[in-house]
Amino acid sequence: MDALSSDQPKPARAGARDQGVAGAALEAEQLACRRGELPLFEGAGFSLGAGELLLVRGRNGSGKTTLLRTLCGLSEPARGQVRWLGQDIRRMDERAQQRMLYIGHRDAVKDELTPLENLQIHQGLRGEGGALDAQLDALERAGLGGCEDIPARYLSQGQRRRTALARLLISPATLWILDEPLTALDQRAVAWLFERIAEHLQHGGLVVTTSHQSIDGLPEPRILDLD
Amino acid sequence: MMRPLWTLLQRDISLIVTRRQDVLTVVAFFVIVITLFPLAIGPEPEKLRTIAPGAVWVAAALASLISLDRLFADDWRDGTLEQLALAPQPLALTALAKVIAHWLSLGLPLVILSPALGYSLGLQGIELAVLAASLLLGTPILSLLGAVGAAMTLGVRGGGALMALLILPLYVPVLILGAGAVNEAMFAAPYQAHLSLLGALLAVALPLLPLAIAGALRITLD
Structure with missing residues (x-):
């Protein structure tokens, strides 16, 4: 288990839509998650600043999706706390909620x-x-x-x-939480997505993602290993 | 804050209406259950007239129950529910908007049809008006209660049957007041008290039950 800490503050950027991003951070402290009675991981902690990419790694069943769902406030951690823009993720105001975008396994695309x-x-x-x-x-x-x-x-x-x-x-969200975004995408779409992520990071955005596929082409990520 | 809810309301109504068979199923179910009563009990007009309020109300409660089964199921399966939970507006308001859309497209048709069905069972004049009014006040309460059950049993195998067990007992007060109002009207007694109580129940349910629905949805999503 790697516990990451934020040690390289990034300079604030002046993009119009990113105002107020300076200091925008996603912080997790001593997170422990379980599925049912089964403990998945504990002691996961990191602090992610503007322009940073976090890649969550782990084998199947190690709790990557659970971690991502915890980070966006859908699941409650067994222990620990997640904060986004200084607010507890389970109790944040409208503005903070709008600045976060989650795309999960189930993509919320309506058939009709x-x-x-x-x-x-x-x-x-x-x-x-x-x-x-x-x-x-x-x-x-x-x-x-x-x-x-x-x-x-x-x-x-x-x-x-x-x-x-x-x-x-x-x-307009600054924090993207993407669970296995590459699933079902062809090579061109993957390249397009990587480009888009790089651009977002350059503008001071934050991205948390998981992937079992090669991520060559993405900016150097910070890595959180759940194994 | 209202605009997202308006969007959701429109989306839900148009989804239900484009699927058409949902509306047709519920309406047909309602009509068929009511026509079962004369078949089982016999065609004597006086007897049918006596059971009419109860028959229409029981049919409405059952129709409401089967229609609510899928209230959150589709959104849950395709991930929309997660997005709704993460949207800026409170989940309770979102849930309320969904229930309103559901009632407008699946509950209101029953209210509109009820006088015709009441008439076919021998109710007349003011009794039909009271029947429709009691359903107008009562079916939204049924929808709200049922939505709590639908949220709690989301993703549970055999959730529909479990939901019926959980929710039908809670339907009882509404059923008693609703059918009671029509009974009073049949004996030319004052029926306003029953309708007022139904209205009061609705006034309590409208702000409180969405909170319960939201709580149940959060537990399901966790």
Whole structure:
């Protein structure tokens, strides 16, 4: 078990949408998680600052997904605490909640709706004002040009995944928590996603992710090993 | 804060309506259960008239129960529920919006149909109005109670049956007041007290039960 500590503060960046990111940090202290009665890991701790990428590693069943769900506040840790922007993750205000985006295994893409509708509703539910142009542009860049109007049930697994990932292009969130984002993606989509993550980090964003696949092409990550 | 809820309300209604068969199933179930009574009891008008309030109300309670089974199931399966829990607005309000959408698309049709069915069982005039009014006040309470059960049994195998066991006893007060109001009207007695009590129950359920639904959903997602 590696416990990471933040020792290299990053300079604040001046991108318009990243104002207030300086000092924005995701902190976890002495996290212990269990699934049912089965202890998964304990003593996990780190502090992630602006522009940093955290890669969570571990074999199947080591608790990567549980950790990610704990980090975004869906699961309650057995011990320890997670803080985002200085607030307890289970009790944060609207603003802090809006600055965090989680994309899990289940990608929240509705079969009955088209990619465009899926994106619009996702933005609507998070209270993000969405311009149609920006949404169409995001789908285009996510490689869904031409299928904006096809109900998601007719799309391939990879295209559904792209629909979910298109959220990254228009979300104002600074913290991305991505659980196995590469699943079902082809090589071009993987390259596109890596580029997008690198860009986000450059603008002072934070990314926490897991992957069983090679992550060559991503900026140097900090690693949290659960094994 | 209201806009996201409005989005959710619209989305849920349009999803339910595009799936059409959900609405049709519930409405058909409601009608069929009510038509079972004359078949089982016999066609004497006086007898049917006596059981009419109870028959319509029991059918409405059962229809509400089977329709609520899937209230959160689809959103839970595809991960939307996680996103709703992580959205900026409180989960209780989100849950309330979902229940309202559900009631508008699956509960309201029963209320609208009820006078016709009451008439077919021999209710008349003011009795039909009281029947519809009692359902109008009562079915939202059934929806809210059922939603608590749906949230608690999410992901449990055989969740539907378990939910019925958990929730049907809680339906009892609503059933008594609702059918009672129509009974009072049949004997030309004042029925307002029953309707007022139903209204009071709704006024209590509306702010409190969404909190219970949200709590149950958080436990399910944990």
